[in-house]
Amino acid sequence: SENADHEAAAMASTEKLPDEERMEWWRDASFGMFIHWGLYSIPAGIYKGDTVRGNAEWIMDKLDIPVEEYEEFAGQFNPVKFDADQWVKIAKDAGMKYIVITTKHHDGFCLWDSEVTDYDIMDASPFKRDILAELAEACKKEDIKLCFYHSIVDWHHPDAQAPLYPNYNAGQRDSTVFNPDFPKYYENYLKPQVKELLTNYGDVGVVWFDGDWIPDYTTEMGKELYSFIRDIQPNTIVNNRVDKGRTGMSGMNKSGTFAGDFGTPEKEIPDTGIPGVDWESCLTMNNTWGFKSVDHNWKSSETLIRDLVDIVSKGGNLLLNVGPTSEGEIPGPSVERLEDMGAWIKENGESIYGAKSSPYEKPDWGRYTTKDGVIYAHVFDIPAGGKVTLNADIAVDKVELLVSPSSKLSYDEASHSLSLPSDLPASEVTVIKIDLKK
Numbered sequence: 001s002e003n004a005d006h007e008a009a010a011m012a013s014t015e016k017l018p019d020e021e022r023m024e025w026w027r028d029a030s031f032g033m034f035i036h037w038g039l040y041s042i043p044a045g046i047y048k049g050d051t052v053r054g055n056a057e058w059i060m061d062k063l064d065i066p067v068e069e070y071e072e073f074a075g076q077f078n079p080v081k082f083d084a085d086q087w088v089k090i091a092k093d094a095g096m097k098y099i100v101i102t103t104k105h106h107d108g109f110c111l112w113d114s115e116v117t118d119y120d121i122m123d124a125s126p127f128k129r130d131i132l133a134e135l136a137e138a139c140k141k142e143d144i145k146l147c148f149y150h151s152i153v154d155w156h157h158p159d160a161q162a163p164l165y166p167n168y169n170a171g172q173r174d175s176t177v178f179n180p181d182f183p184k185y186y187e188n189y190l191k192p193q194v195k196e197l198l199t200n201y202g203d204v205g206v207v208w209f210d211g212d213w214i215p216d217y218t219t220e221m222g223k224e225l226y227s228f229i230r231d232i233q234p235n236t237i238v239n240n241r242v243d244k245g246r247t248g249m250s251g252m253n254k255s256g257t258f259a260g261d262f263g264t265p266e267k268e269i270p271d272t273g274i275p276g277v278d279w280e281s282c283l284t285m286n287n288t289w290g291f292k293s294v295d296h297n298w299k300s301s302e303t304l305i306r307d308l309v310d311i312v313s314k315g316g317n318l319l320l321n322v323g324p325t326s327e328g329e330i331p332g333p334s335v336e337r338l339e340d341m342g343a344w345i346k347e348n349g350e351s352i353y354g355a356k357s358s359p360y361e362k363p364d365w366g367r368y369t370t371k372d373g374v375i376y377a378h379v380f381d382i383p384a385g386g387k388v389t390l391n392a393d394i395a396v397d398k399v400e401l402l403v404s405p406s407s408k409l410s411y412d413e414a415s416h417s418l419s420l421p422s423d424l425p426a427s428e429v430t431v432i433k434i435d436l437k438k
């Protein structure tokens with residue numbers, strides 16, 4: 001309603017913080033949930049007997065599904081098992097501090113009641129519930145930051161794509177083909193939708209743009225859109241895909257002045273962090289962002305926990321993806337991995353949240369993080385005999401196991417090494433807390 005909209009807008013904080021303060025919650029959070037959900041969860045990677053190679057959310061483009069055919073999925077989208085509180089609980093129990101959900105992916109379908117289109121959950125589907133509104137309420141209850149992914153690419157909007165190929169193969173369009181009407185889409189559709197997202201759902205932690213690669217979208221548009229967002233909600237954080245600075249999947253900005261508050265490595269973890277540069281690796285647990293009913297290739301919980309440690313040790317955040325089903329459920333294998341991650345973080349989160357990259361070379365047995373003058377050594381695979389050799393340039397005063405401080409560890413100054421007890425409980429990563437000499 002009109003009042004609710006105004007109330008939501010009023011809730012969004014309007015006092016402009018200095019960047020260091022604005023970024024603080026995000027830098028300390030370290031770990032967020034990415035949610036790729038939309039009409040593509042219905043075919044789930046398979047259409048008319050063909051299976052899409054790779055990401056299931058690209059099925060419309062990869063299998064050349066004409067707009068009129070793909071639109072039929074909207075009338076079938078009825079995720080009756082969707083429970084925002086359950087999703088938020090899964091994220092919170094996993095140790096995730098923010099949730100980034102696809103408000104609209106490249107296929108153009110909107111998970112909220114948009115005023116500028118009927119191609120949305122309220123008007124085109126039998127579900128007729130505002131998914132973003134329910135998620136916003138659930139996040140607020142659990143103090144989880146609500147964040148919005150939004151695609152610049154739109155395979156449904158006629159002004160956003162190159163002239164229609166025979167099969168509307170818009171996503172694969174020739175990079176020299178421009179759509180003369182794209183500025184109309186930008187002005188009359190993309191910006192109004194971004195304004196809706198930043199006006200109707202309270203505080204938005206991050207706007208996570210995607211689709212920055214299309215040639216019709218210009219750096220002028222990107223810089224304007226960044227300012228447009230900050231004018232509505234001054235403290236919202238915006239990724240670097242709002243502009244044109246990103247260098248491919250490595251995600252960091254090339255030199256030059258580009259808008260965006262953090263780099264976005266995708267499906268990869270950089271070899272090292274970059275001092276003074278904020279970045280977040282977005283990873284899948286399998287090999288697709290959107291739900292796929294076949295060929296998953298799931299990563300182990302251990303790998304995912306070690307990825308989190310690796311990323312934080314380099315000064316980044318992990319945005320880890322789930323692809324809910326067309327019924328509105330986060331797949332079981334994803335939930336299992338998130339439960340394992342939550343159990344590890346519950347015991348070892350001190351070495352992750354608010355922790356930063358250390359000045360020490362990464363050891364071959366694991367990673368270091370640092371917080372408040374303390375060093376945390378994360379041992380991935382305990383060396384034979386339990387002997388862990390620390391970097392010689394670490395001035396060690398005291399070492400102890402993070403999970404059981406009473407179990408004093410003896411440190412041999414001469415060899416810079418310590419011996420872990422043989423009866424340690426099994427862990428994906430064993431954390432040693434190192435107090436430094438004053």
Ligand code: FHN
Nearest residue numbers: 055057058210211266282289
């Ligand atoms: O094309 C999208 C893809 O579907 C997915 O959303 C990823 C997630 O970051 N971004 C784009 C590929 O770079």
